[in-house]
Amino acid sequence: MLELDHLAISGETLEAATAHVEDTLGVKLQPGGNHAAFSTHNTLLGLEDGLYIEAIAKDPDAPPARHTPIFDLASFTGPARLTNWICRTQHLQRLLTEMPDGLGPALPLERSDLRWFMTAPPSGVIPFDNLMPYMIEWQTSPHPATKLAPSGLRLHRLFISHPKADAMITLLAPHFTDARVVIENGPNAILAEFDTPHGRRLLE
Secondary structure (H helix, E strand, O other), X not given: OXXXXXXXXXXXXXXXXXXXXXXXXXXXXXXXXXXXXXOEEEEEEEOHHHOEEEEEEEOOXXXXXXXXXXXXXXXXXXXXXXXXXXXXXXXXXXXXXXXXXXXXXXXXXXEOOEEEEEEOOOOOOOHHHHXXXXXXXXXXXXXXXXXXXXXXXXXXXXXXXXXXHHHHHXXXXXXXXXXXXEEEEOOOEEEEEEEEOOEEEEEO
16 A cells, blocks of 8 residues: 655756755755765755655765766756655565566665655666655654644645546555545656645645
């Protein structure tokens, strides 16, 4: 079973990714940390319902990455934007046997006191032009979202559009059901609507 875990906003710099979220949603993000495996760093925003947002970018001060950075950050250019969605499971290795090639392998990762496994393809790009969800299995408890300050923001809807959306739906349907997530045929796109203290906001 898959559950929506968090959303990733990528940027050429962490400052750009963080500012994009803060300017769009009207809230401040919290410091996150560094991912030595990918030479990336992040900031974080807690959401209602156990979700969170991760603003992420390559860390220019980090040593060379041991693995190709996730979310295609190795080749990311342009304005900061919502790029990926991540789902959690308690059975990642088993689930990968039912998913297309190019999603994994699942790497053991850590940051501070957090431990997890996450799909991380050698290319840095997952199937469906990077619009398939990344998959994560947390090895620590409680979930890291519980450690984030509440923001009062709630995800209203996540839209994923792809020319072969029907094939993605077929793959995910046995494992994932979430009324907030809409996957439909169309040009490549991902965007999210949030209910905020300032009204509904769209993050692209």
